[in-house]
Amino acid sequence: MPQLRLYKLVFKAKQHEYGDVFTFIFDLPKPIRFQAGQYAHLMLSRIPGGNRWRELSFASAPDEDEMWFSVHVRDESPFKQKLSKLQQGDLAWVFGVEGNFTVPSQTNKPLVMLTGGIGITPVRSMVRSIERQHKEADITVVHVSHDDYLYKEEFLKLSHAQYRVKRGELDEILIKIGKEKPTALYYVAGSEGFVTDMKNKLKNSGVRKDDIKIDTFKGYKSKN
Ligand SMILES: Cc1cc2nc3c(=O)[nH]c(=O)nc-3n(C[C@H](O)[C@H](O)[C@H](O)COP(=O)(O)OP(=O)(O)OC[C@H]3O[C@@H](n4cnc5c(N)ncnc54)[C@H](O)[C@@H]3O)c2cc1C
The missing domain is CATH 3.40.50.80 (Nucleotide-binding domain of ferredoxin-NADP reductase (FNR) module)
Known part of the structure; x- marks a missing residue:
């Protein structure tokens, strides 16, 4: 089970990448500890009849002031639709930082x-x-x-x-x-x-x- 500590995010901007792929950029009222390559559960406010979170990889580096997530915004996904309608200043949350897809602190390997x-x-x-x-x-x-x-x-x-x-x-x-x-x-x-x-x-x-x-x-x- 993921740890349930919630970290607050404040929606800042949405960036169109190509096709249905968008990057969602959030400000961090407080720093969130994670390692580059890990993922977390991004949670939105209530979605009637739907799951309000998805596992998403952090696309930004841990020491950055803003947090990035990039996703395919599918019409069939109530979560993605809600995400794409966020307005500047809207709140979202992150919980359950996980994953060992990370670079060792010291390696000589390519x-x-x-x-x-x-x-x-x-x-x-x-x-x-x-x-x-x-x-x-x-x-x-x-x-x-x-x-x-x-x-x-x-x-x-x-x-x-x-x-x-x-x-x-x-x-x-x-x-x-x-x-x-x-x-x-x-x-x-x-x-x-x-x-x-x-x-x-x-x-x-x-x-x-x-x-x-x-x-x-x-x-x-x-x-x-
Ligand atoms: C460790 C990890 C990291 C992840 N990182 C990212 C990330 O950085 N960006 C990202 O976008 N996703 C990421 N995902 C996947 C993410 O959690 C969602 O499962 C995915 O984005 C689909 O969500 P959805 O809301 O569109 O579909 P859902 O509502 O979750 O899925 C509904 C149904 O649609 C199907 N479906 C999903 N995608 C498609 C598709 N393209 N075409 C047809 N059917 C589909 C599903 O199999 C499911 O049966 C990650 C998942 C994990 C486990």
């Missing part, structure tokens, strides 16, 4: 972030956190998407190696990375189907189980 669609959210948090702390890290970002690439413009400003591919182009890239970075630690995030598929691919290509960390966005269906 890090390969292998993400499907919206699964890039925790990777933004990790990459931003590393950048903000001026830490040295050998990071490769592989983003698989069937449409657009979330945070593309922001990531392009970074010096890390990055590939934006369709699913069919992935094998070639993974072989290349496997040869260039044989000791890499892989971080895989996205829908259940994506994570299972990537885990199998990596294991079949000889990556050790201990070198694969996963973040499964349960409840999220994707074509990636």
